[in-house]
Amino acid sequence: MPQERWGQVSETLRTTVGHNNYKTWIEPLKLSSLEDGVAHFDVPTNFFGNWVSRNFSDTIVKHMSRDGLQVRRLEFRVPSARPRMQPTAGAPDRVAASADGTSQAGSAGRGAASGSGTGQDGGDDDLPGASLDERFTFESFVVGKPNQLAYTAARRVSEGGPLTFNPLFLYGGSGLGKTHLMHAIAWALKENCPEKKVVYLSSDQFMYRFVRALREDGMHEFKEAFRSVDVLMVDDVQFFAGKNSTQEEFFHTFNALSDQGKQIVISADRAPHDIKKIEDRIASRLASGLVVDLHPTDYELRLGILQQKADFYRGHYGNLEISKHVLEFLAHRITGNVRTLEGALTRIFAFGNLVGREVTLDMVQECLADLLRASERKLTIEEIQRRVCEHYNVRISDMTGPKRHRTIARPRQVAMFLAKGLTSRSLPEIGRRFGNRDHTTVLYAVRKIEEMMQTDSGLADDVEMLKRMLEA
Protein backbone atom coordinates (compact mmCIF):
# COMPACT_ATOMS: atom_id res chain seq x y z
CA MET A 1 0.00 0.00 0.00
CA PRO A 2 2.60 2.63 0.93
CA GLN A 3 4.50 1.80 -2.26
CA GLU A 4 1.34 2.50 -4.25
CA ARG A 5 0.82 5.89 -2.63
CA TRP A 6 4.51 6.60 -3.10
CA GLY A 7 4.10 5.82 -6.79
CA GLN A 8 1.63 8.69 -7.10
CA VAL A 9 3.77 11.07 -5.08
CA SER A 10 6.89 10.20 -7.00
CA GLU A 11 5.12 11.01 -10.27
CA THR A 12 4.40 14.51 -9.00
CA LEU A 13 8.07 14.83 -8.07
CA ARG A 14 9.08 14.25 -11.67
CA THR A 15 8.04 17.77 -12.65
CA THR A 16 9.53 19.39 -9.56
CA VAL A 17 13.01 17.85 -9.71
CA GLY A 18 13.31 17.51 -13.48
CA HIS A 19 13.50 14.42 -15.65
CA ASN A 20 17.19 13.59 -15.14
CA ASN A 21 17.09 13.97 -11.38
CA TYR A 22 13.90 11.98 -11.29
CA LYS A 23 15.39 9.10 -13.28
CA THR A 24 18.63 9.07 -11.31
CA TRP A 25 17.52 9.72 -7.75
CA ILE A 26 13.77 9.40 -7.26
CA GLU A 27 12.69 6.50 -9.42
CA PRO A 28 15.03 3.97 -7.74
CA LEU A 29 13.60 4.76 -4.28
CA LYS A 30 11.39 2.02 -2.81
CA LEU A 31 9.14 3.02 0.07
CA SER A 32 9.23 0.02 2.39
CA SER A 33 7.15 1.37 5.26
CA LEU A 34 5.58 4.44 6.73
CA GLU A 35 5.15 4.41 10.49
CA ASP A 36 4.85 7.12 13.11
CA GLY A 37 5.73 9.84 10.66
CA VAL A 38 8.89 8.09 9.49
CA ALA A 39 9.08 7.00 5.87
CA HIS A 40 11.58 4.19 5.28
CA PHE A 41 13.07 3.91 1.83
CA ASP A 42 15.23 1.15 0.40
CA VAL A 43 18.14 2.50 -1.62
CA PRO A 44 20.89 0.80 -3.69
CA THR A 45 23.81 2.25 -1.69
CA ASN A 46 24.40 4.29 1.41
CA PHE A 47 25.86 7.04 -0.74
CA PHE A 48 22.74 7.10 -2.81
CA GLY A 49 20.66 7.54 0.35
CA ASN A 50 23.00 10.21 1.58
CA TRP A 51 22.71 12.11 -1.65
CA VAL A 52 18.93 11.93 -1.78
CA SER A 53 18.75 12.85 1.86
CA ARG A 54 20.89 15.93 1.42
CA ASN A 55 19.36 17.14 -1.78
CA PHE A 56 15.77 16.04 -1.97
CA SER A 57 14.50 15.30 1.54
CA ASP A 58 12.72 18.62 1.92
CA THR A 59 10.99 18.26 -1.40
CA ILE A 60 10.01 14.65 -0.81
CA VAL A 61 8.57 15.40 2.63
CA LYS A 62 6.65 18.34 1.21
CA HIS A 63 5.18 16.30 -1.65
CA MET A 64 4.25 13.37 0.58
CA SER A 65 2.53 15.67 3.06
CA ARG A 66 0.68 17.41 0.27
CA ASP A 67 -0.61 14.00 -0.80
CA GLY A 68 -2.03 13.40 2.67
CA LEU A 69 0.76 11.19 4.01
CA GLN A 70 1.86 11.99 7.55
CA VAL A 71 5.63 12.32 7.25
CA ARG A 72 8.10 14.11 9.46
CA ARG A 73 11.27 12.28 8.62
CA LEU A 74 12.81 10.07 5.95
CA GLU A 75 15.09 7.13 6.56
CA PHE A 76 17.11 5.42 3.87
CA ARG A 77 18.52 1.96 4.16
CA VAL A 78 20.42 -0.48 2.06
CA PRO A 79 18.39 -3.69 2.29
CA SER A 80 21.30 -6.11 2.59
CA ALA A 81 24.11 -5.08 4.92
CA ARG A 82 27.27 -3.97 3.12
CA PRO A 83 30.71 -3.51 4.59
CA ARG A 84 31.27 -0.19 6.38
CA MET A 85 34.32 1.83 7.13
CA GLN A 86 33.98 0.64 10.71
CA PRO A 87 31.66 -2.34 10.63
CA THR A 88 28.85 -2.43 13.13
CA ALA A 89 27.33 -5.78 13.91
CA GLY A 90 23.89 -6.55 12.74
CA ALA A 91 22.70 -3.16 11.54
CA PRO A 92 22.12 -2.25 7.92
CA ASP A 93 23.45 1.10 6.71
CA ARG A 94 21.05 3.88 7.46
CA VAL A 95 20.80 7.47 6.52
CA ALA A 96 18.38 9.65 8.39
CA ALA A 97 16.92 12.91 7.25
CA SER A 98 14.57 15.05 9.24
CA ALA A 99 11.83 17.16 7.80
CA ASP A 100 14.00 20.23 8.20
CA GLY A 101 16.33 18.82 5.60
CA THR A 102 19.24 18.00 7.88
CA SER A 103 20.74 14.60 7.39
CA GLN A 104 23.13 12.21 9.00
CA ALA A 105 24.59 9.32 7.14
CA GLY A 106 25.66 6.03 8.57
CA SER A 107 23.65 6.51 11.69
CA ALA A 108 23.58 2.80 12.39
CA GLY A 109 25.82 2.03 15.28
CA ARG A 110 26.48 5.62 16.18
CA GLY A 111 26.98 6.19 19.84
CA ALA A 112 27.86 8.93 22.23
CA ALA A 113 31.44 9.38 23.28
CA SER A 114 30.82 9.08 26.91
CA GLY A 115 32.59 7.18 29.61
CA SER A 116 29.49 6.63 31.62
CA GLY A 117 26.78 6.32 29.08
CA THR A 118 26.03 10.01 28.87
CA GLY A 119 23.79 11.39 26.23
CA GLN A 120 22.02 9.73 23.36
CA ASP A 121 20.12 11.30 20.55
CA GLY A 122 17.20 12.11 22.76
CA GLY A 123 17.05 8.44 23.75
CA ASP A 124 17.54 9.06 27.44
CA ASP A 125 16.08 12.36 28.42
CA ASP A 126 18.19 12.87 31.55
CA LEU A 127 21.38 12.84 29.56
CA PRO A 128 22.71 15.80 27.66
CA GLY A 129 24.81 14.55 24.74
CA ALA A 130 24.20 13.95 21.04
CA SER A 131 25.33 11.01 18.97
CA LEU A 132 28.58 10.88 17.05
CA ASP A 133 29.10 9.99 13.44
CA GLU A 134 31.31 6.95 13.28
CA ARG A 135 32.93 8.13 10.08
CA PHE A 136 34.31 11.28 11.69
CA THR A 137 37.57 10.08 13.23
CA PHE A 138 41.14 11.36 13.18
CA GLU A 139 42.06 8.45 10.92
CA SER A 140 39.66 9.61 8.25
CA PHE A 141 40.64 13.27 8.55
CA VAL A 142 43.06 14.33 5.82
CA VAL A 143 45.61 16.83 7.06
CA GLY A 144 47.06 19.61 4.92
CA LYS A 145 48.41 23.09 5.37
CA PRO A 146 44.97 24.73 5.75
CA ASN A 147 43.90 22.55 8.67
CA GLN A 148 47.23 21.48 10.20
CA LEU A 149 47.03 23.69 13.26
CA ALA A 150 43.42 22.85 14.04
CA TYR A 151 44.20 19.16 13.65
CA THR A 152 47.22 19.32 15.94
CA ALA A 153 45.30 21.22 18.61
CA ALA A 154 42.41 18.77 18.38
CA ARG A 155 44.79 15.84 18.71
CA ARG A 156 46.34 17.39 21.80
CA VAL A 157 42.96 17.82 23.48
CA SER A 158 41.99 14.28 22.57
CA GLU A 159 44.92 12.88 24.57
CA GLY A 160 43.07 13.95 27.70
CA GLY A 161 46.27 15.02 29.48
CA PRO A 162 46.71 18.15 31.60
CA LEU A 163 44.82 21.10 30.12
CA THR A 164 47.01 23.09 27.79
CA PHE A 165 44.38 25.34 26.32
CA ASN A 166 40.91 25.80 27.56
CA PRO A 167 38.66 26.29 25.76
CA LEU A 168 39.79 25.09 22.38
CA PHE A 169 37.87 27.23 19.92
CA LEU A 170 37.76 25.89 16.34
CA TYR A 171 36.32 28.06 13.63
CA GLY A 172 36.09 28.18 9.85
CA GLY A 173 33.71 28.36 6.92
CA SER A 174 31.00 25.83 6.28
CA GLY A 175 32.01 22.29 5.35
CA LEU A 176 35.69 22.62 6.24
CA GLY A 177 35.75 19.92 8.90
CA LYS A 178 34.85 21.50 12.26
CA THR A 179 32.23 18.93 13.14
CA HIS A 180 34.46 16.15 11.86
CA LEU A 181 37.26 17.27 14.20
CA MET A 182 34.89 17.66 17.16
CA HIS A 183 33.60 14.11 16.70
CA ALA A 184 37.15 12.86 16.22
CA ILE A 185 38.16 14.38 19.57
CA ALA A 186 35.19 12.74 21.25
CA TRP A 187 35.90 9.32 19.73
CA ALA A 188 39.57 9.51 20.68
CA LEU A 189 38.76 10.58 24.25
CA LYS A 190 36.40 7.66 24.52
CA GLU A 191 39.33 5.47 23.56
CA ASN A 192 42.06 7.21 25.57
CA CYS A 193 40.12 8.09 28.72
CA PRO A 194 37.09 5.83 28.94
CA GLU A 195 36.46 7.00 32.50
CA LYS A 196 35.80 10.56 31.38
CA LYS A 197 32.31 11.83 30.75
CA VAL A 198 32.47 13.47 27.36
CA VAL A 199 29.48 15.33 26.04
CA TYR A 200 29.20 16.57 22.49
CA LEU A 201 26.19 18.50 21.27
CA SER A 202 25.19 21.27 18.91
CA SER A 203 24.27 24.71 20.19
CA ASP A 204 20.69 24.01 19.09
CA GLN A 205 20.56 20.91 21.21
CA PHE A 206 21.92 22.81 24.17
CA MET A 207 19.22 25.42 23.68
CA TYR A 208 16.51 22.84 23.20
CA ARG A 209 17.43 21.11 26.44
CA PHE A 210 17.66 24.38 28.30
CA VAL A 211 14.25 25.55 27.10
CA ARG A 212 12.72 22.21 27.91
CA ALA A 213 14.25 22.26 31.39
CA LEU A 214 12.76 25.71 31.96
CA ARG A 215 9.37 24.62 30.74
CA GLU A 216 9.29 21.39 32.66
CA ASP A 217 10.72 22.72 35.85
CA GLY A 218 13.88 20.72 35.38
CA MET A 219 16.58 23.39 35.75
CA HIS A 220 18.15 21.69 38.71
CA GLU A 221 18.65 18.46 36.77
CA PHE A 222 19.81 20.38 33.73
CA LYS A 223 22.54 22.16 35.71
CA GLU A 224 23.56 18.97 37.49
CA ALA A 225 23.82 17.06 34.23
CA PHE A 226 25.92 19.65 32.43
CA ARG A 227 28.12 20.47 35.37
CA SER A 228 29.07 16.88 35.99
CA VAL A 229 30.77 16.34 32.65
CA ASP A 230 34.55 16.17 32.19
CA VAL A 231 34.69 17.42 28.64
CA LEU A 232 31.98 19.60 27.10
CA MET A 233 31.93 20.11 23.36
CA VAL A 234 29.46 22.50 21.75
CA ASP A 235 29.25 22.77 17.97
CA ASP A 236 28.19 25.84 15.98
CA VAL A 237 27.89 28.35 18.83
CA GLN A 238 27.18 31.15 16.34
CA PHE A 239 23.57 29.99 16.67
CA PHE A 240 23.54 31.33 20.25
CA ALA A 241 23.51 34.79 18.68
CA GLY A 242 20.54 36.77 19.88
CA LYS A 243 19.34 33.99 22.23
CA ASN A 244 20.06 35.85 25.40
CA SER A 245 18.89 33.53 28.13
CA THR A 246 20.50 30.50 26.44
CA GLN A 247 23.75 32.45 26.18
CA GLU A 248 23.52 33.34 29.82
CA GLU A 249 23.01 29.72 30.86
CA PHE A 250 25.80 28.57 28.59
CA PHE A 251 28.06 31.18 30.15
CA HIS A 252 27.32 29.82 33.65
CA THR A 253 27.88 26.25 32.53
CA PHE A 254 31.11 27.28 30.86
CA ASN A 255 32.39 29.07 33.97
CA ALA A 256 31.39 26.28 36.31
CA LEU A 257 33.23 23.71 34.20
CA SER A 258 36.35 25.74 33.57
CA ASP A 259 36.56 26.59 37.29
CA GLN A 260 36.70 22.87 37.93
CA GLY A 261 39.46 22.50 35.36
CA LYS A 262 37.23 20.67 32.86
CA GLN A 263 38.01 20.80 29.17
CA ILE A 264 35.71 22.73 26.85
CA VAL A 265 35.78 22.56 23.06
CA ILE A 266 33.76 24.97 20.96
CA SER A 267 33.21 25.42 17.25
CA ALA A 268 31.73 28.26 15.23
CA ASP A 269 31.72 29.58 11.71
CA ARG A 270 33.71 32.68 12.74
CA ALA A 271 36.04 33.97 15.43
CA PRO A 272 34.54 34.72 18.87
CA HIS A 273 34.52 38.50 18.55
CA ASP A 274 33.07 38.33 15.04
CA ILE A 275 29.92 36.59 16.21
CA LYS A 276 27.26 39.24 16.25
CA LYS A 277 24.71 39.44 19.03
CA ILE A 278 26.84 37.56 21.50
CA GLU A 279 27.65 39.40 24.66
CA ASP A 280 31.21 40.71 24.86
CA ARG A 281 31.95 38.94 28.12
CA ILE A 282 30.93 35.64 26.52
CA ALA A 283 32.98 36.28 23.39
CA SER A 284 35.98 37.12 25.58
CA ARG A 285 35.49 33.93 27.56
CA LEU A 286 35.31 31.90 24.33
CA ALA A 287 38.51 33.51 23.11
CA SER A 288 40.37 32.99 26.37
CA GLY A 289 41.98 29.67 25.41
CA LEU A 290 43.34 28.67 22.02
CA VAL A 291 41.50 29.98 18.96
CA VAL A 292 42.37 28.20 15.72
CA ASP A 293 40.82 28.44 12.31
CA LEU A 294 40.40 26.00 9.47
CA HIS A 295 41.41 27.77 6.27
CA PRO A 296 39.76 27.20 2.91
CA THR A 297 41.14 24.11 1.19
CA ASP A 298 44.07 24.28 -1.21
CA TYR A 299 44.70 22.06 -4.23
CA GLU A 300 46.85 19.52 -2.34
CA LEU A 301 44.34 19.10 0.46
CA ARG A 302 41.47 18.70 -1.98
CA LEU A 303 43.39 16.07 -3.92
CA GLY A 304 44.28 14.22 -0.69
CA ILE A 305 40.67 14.19 0.44
CA LEU A 306 39.46 13.03 -2.96
CA GLN A 307 42.03 10.24 -3.03
CA GLN A 308 41.06 9.04 0.42
CA LYS A 309 37.34 9.14 -0.27
CA ALA A 310 37.69 7.55 -3.71
CA ASP A 311 39.69 4.70 -2.13
CA PHE A 312 36.96 4.17 0.38
CA TYR A 313 34.15 4.27 -2.18
CA ARG A 314 36.07 2.03 -4.54
CA GLY A 315 36.65 -0.59 -1.87
CA HIS A 316 33.02 -0.71 -0.87
CA TYR A 317 30.88 0.14 -3.81
CA GLY A 318 31.04 -1.68 -7.07
CA ASN A 319 34.80 -1.45 -7.58
CA LEU A 320 34.42 1.67 -9.65
CA GLU A 321 37.84 3.03 -10.62
CA ILE A 322 38.56 6.74 -10.74
CA SER A 323 41.84 7.61 -12.38
CA LYS A 324 44.38 10.03 -10.95
CA HIS A 325 43.68 12.36 -13.85
CA VAL A 326 40.02 12.58 -12.98
CA LEU A 327 40.80 13.27 -9.32
CA GLU A 328 43.27 15.99 -10.31
CA PHE A 329 40.69 17.48 -12.57
CA LEU A 330 38.15 17.56 -9.73
CA ALA A 331 40.66 19.03 -7.26
CA HIS A 332 41.41 21.83 -9.70
CA ARG A 333 37.90 22.57 -10.72
CA ILE A 334 35.82 22.11 -7.58
CA THR A 335 37.26 24.63 -5.23
CA GLY A 336 34.38 24.93 -2.80
CA ASN A 337 34.33 23.28 0.60
CA VAL A 338 34.86 19.62 1.39
CA ARG A 339 31.15 18.94 1.44
CA THR A 340 30.91 20.02 -2.20
CA LEU A 341 33.83 17.78 -3.09
CA GLU A 342 32.20 14.83 -1.33
CA GLY A 343 28.95 15.58 -3.09
CA ALA A 344 30.70 15.55 -6.46
CA LEU A 345 32.35 12.21 -5.75
CA THR A 346 29.14 10.71 -4.42
CA ARG A 347 27.36 11.77 -7.55
CA ILE A 348 30.03 10.24 -9.76
CA PHE A 349 29.90 6.94 -7.89
CA ALA A 350 26.14 6.82 -7.77
CA PHE A 351 25.90 7.68 -11.45
CA GLY A 352 28.62 5.21 -12.42
CA ASN A 353 27.00 2.45 -10.37
CA LEU A 354 23.51 3.08 -11.56
CA VAL A 355 24.19 3.33 -15.23
CA GLY A 356 27.21 1.01 -15.19
CA ARG A 357 29.50 3.52 -16.85
CA GLU A 358 33.24 3.82 -16.61
CA VAL A 359 34.42 7.02 -14.90
CA THR A 360 36.04 9.04 -17.67
CA LEU A 361 36.58 12.78 -17.92
CA ASP A 362 33.66 12.91 -20.33
CA MET A 363 31.38 11.13 -17.95
CA VAL A 364 32.47 13.41 -15.08
CA GLN A 365 31.85 16.52 -17.13
CA GLU A 366 28.40 15.30 -18.00
CA CYS A 367 27.52 14.21 -14.51
CA LEU A 368 28.81 17.38 -12.82
CA ALA A 369 27.88 19.89 -15.50
CA ASP A 370 26.06 22.18 -13.07
CA LEU A 371 28.86 22.18 -10.48
CA LEU A 372 31.50 22.76 -13.12
CA ARG A 373 29.55 25.55 -14.71
CA ALA A 374 29.45 27.27 -11.35
CA SER A 375 33.25 27.37 -11.34
CA GLU A 376 33.53 28.79 -14.84
CA ARG A 377 35.53 31.94 -15.36
CA LYS A 378 37.50 33.81 -17.98
CA LEU A 379 40.81 32.18 -18.63
CA THR A 380 44.01 34.23 -18.53
CA ILE A 381 47.45 33.40 -19.91
CA GLU A 382 48.84 33.64 -16.36
CA GLU A 383 46.37 30.99 -15.23
CA ILE A 384 47.45 28.71 -18.06
CA GLN A 385 51.11 29.23 -17.18
CA ARG A 386 50.43 28.52 -13.53
CA ARG A 387 48.56 25.28 -14.22
CA VAL A 388 51.17 24.07 -16.69
CA CYS A 389 53.96 24.84 -14.21
CA GLU A 390 52.12 22.95 -11.46
CA HIS A 391 51.66 20.00 -13.75
CA TYR A 392 55.26 19.79 -14.95
CA ASN A 393 56.73 20.98 -11.69
CA VAL A 394 58.65 23.89 -13.15
CA ARG A 395 58.90 27.47 -11.94
CA ILE A 396 56.58 30.14 -13.13
CA SER A 397 59.65 32.31 -13.89
CA ASP A 398 60.74 29.64 -16.41
CA MET A 399 57.74 30.48 -18.56
CA THR A 400 59.17 33.92 -19.25
CA GLY A 401 62.87 33.17 -18.70
CA PRO A 402 65.56 32.31 -21.24
CA LYS A 403 66.21 28.63 -20.39
CA ARG A 404 66.14 26.35 -23.44
CA HIS A 405 66.57 22.95 -21.83
CA ARG A 406 63.86 20.54 -22.94
CA THR A 407 62.47 20.05 -19.41
CA ILE A 408 61.65 23.75 -19.42
CA ALA A 409 61.12 24.45 -23.11
CA ARG A 410 58.53 21.70 -23.59
CA PRO A 411 56.19 22.88 -20.80
CA ARG A 412 56.61 26.42 -22.13
CA GLN A 413 55.55 25.23 -25.57
CA VAL A 414 52.58 23.39 -24.10
CA ALA A 415 51.53 26.58 -22.32
CA MET A 416 51.84 28.56 -25.56
CA PHE A 417 49.82 25.94 -27.39
CA LEU A 418 47.07 26.11 -24.75
CA ALA A 419 47.13 29.91 -24.70
CA LYS A 420 46.55 29.92 -28.44
CA GLY A 421 43.78 27.33 -28.26
CA LEU A 422 41.96 28.51 -25.16
CA THR A 423 42.19 32.29 -25.27
CA SER A 424 41.54 34.82 -27.99
CA ARG A 425 44.99 36.38 -27.67
CA SER A 426 47.01 36.93 -30.85
CA LEU A 427 50.39 35.29 -31.46
CA PRO A 428 52.38 38.51 -30.79
CA GLU A 429 50.42 39.11 -27.60
CA ILE A 430 51.08 35.58 -26.39
CA GLY A 431 54.75 36.01 -27.27
CA ARG A 432 54.91 39.14 -25.15
CA ARG A 433 53.48 37.31 -22.12
CA PHE A 434 56.12 34.62 -22.49
CA GLY A 435 59.08 36.94 -21.85
CA ASN A 436 58.76 39.09 -24.95
CA ARG A 437 59.28 36.26 -27.40
CA ASP A 438 58.65 36.70 -31.09
CA HIS A 439 55.33 35.61 -32.58
CA THR A 440 57.17 33.09 -34.79
CA THR A 441 58.38 31.33 -31.64
CA VAL A 442 54.78 30.94 -30.52
CA LEU A 443 53.75 29.68 -33.95
CA TYR A 444 56.60 27.16 -33.89
CA ALA A 445 55.52 25.96 -30.41
CA VAL A 446 51.90 25.51 -31.48
CA ARG A 447 52.89 23.47 -34.57
CA LYS A 448 55.46 21.45 -32.66
CA ILE A 449 52.99 20.42 -29.94
CA GLU A 450 50.30 19.59 -32.51
CA GLU A 451 52.77 17.40 -34.36
CA MET A 452 54.12 15.67 -31.26
CA MET A 453 50.66 14.87 -29.98
CA GLN A 454 50.16 12.65 -33.03
CA THR A 455 52.91 10.28 -31.94
CA ASP A 456 53.45 10.87 -28.22
CA SER A 457 50.34 9.66 -26.40
CA GLY A 458 51.75 10.69 -23.00
CA LEU A 459 52.02 14.27 -24.17
CA ALA A 460 48.60 14.09 -25.81
CA ASP A 461 47.07 12.92 -22.52
CA ASP A 462 48.81 15.68 -20.58
CA VAL A 463 47.59 18.34 -22.96
CA GLU A 464 44.08 16.93 -22.99
CA MET A 465 43.90 16.90 -19.22
CA LEU A 466 45.30 20.40 -18.86
CA LYS A 467 42.85 21.61 -21.44
CA ARG A 468 39.89 20.16 -19.63
CA MET A 469 41.03 21.60 -16.36
CA LEU A 470 41.41 25.02 -17.85
CA GLU A 471 38.37 25.02 -20.08
CA ALA A 472 35.24 26.76 -18.93
Ligand SMILES: Nc1ncnc2c1ncn2[C@@H]1O[C@H](COP(=O)(O)OP(=O)(O)OP(=O)(O)O)[C@@H](O)[C@H]1O
Ligand atom coordinates in the same frame (compact mmCIF):
# COMPACT_ATOMS: atom_id res chain seq x y z
N1 LIG B 1 40.24 17.22 6.19
C1 LIG B 1 39.21 16.43 5.93
N2 LIG B 1 39.40 15.12 5.68
C2 LIG B 1 38.36 14.31 5.38
N3 LIG B 1 37.08 14.71 5.35
C3 LIG B 1 36.82 16.00 5.62
C4 LIG B 1 37.87 16.93 5.92
N4 LIG B 1 37.31 18.14 6.13
C5 LIG B 1 35.99 17.99 5.99
N5 LIG B 1 35.70 16.71 5.68
C6 LIG B 1 34.35 16.15 5.40
O1 LIG B 1 33.54 17.18 4.85
C7 LIG B 1 32.21 17.10 5.34
C8 LIG B 1 31.86 18.42 6.00
O2 LIG B 1 32.64 18.56 7.18
P1 LIG B 1 32.03 19.10 8.56
O3 LIG B 1 30.59 18.68 8.71
O4 LIG B 1 32.94 18.70 9.65
O5 LIG B 1 32.09 20.66 8.27
P2 LIG B 1 31.79 21.87 9.24
O6 LIG B 1 33.01 22.72 9.19
O7 LIG B 1 31.33 21.40 10.56
O8 LIG B 1 30.62 22.59 8.45
P3 LIG B 1 29.31 23.37 8.99
O9 LIG B 1 29.81 24.59 9.66
O10 LIG B 1 28.56 23.66 7.74
O11 LIG B 1 28.61 22.44 9.90
C9 LIG B 1 32.18 15.92 6.29
O12 LIG B 1 31.67 14.80 5.62
C10 LIG B 1 33.64 15.69 6.65
O13 LIG B 1 33.93 14.35 6.94
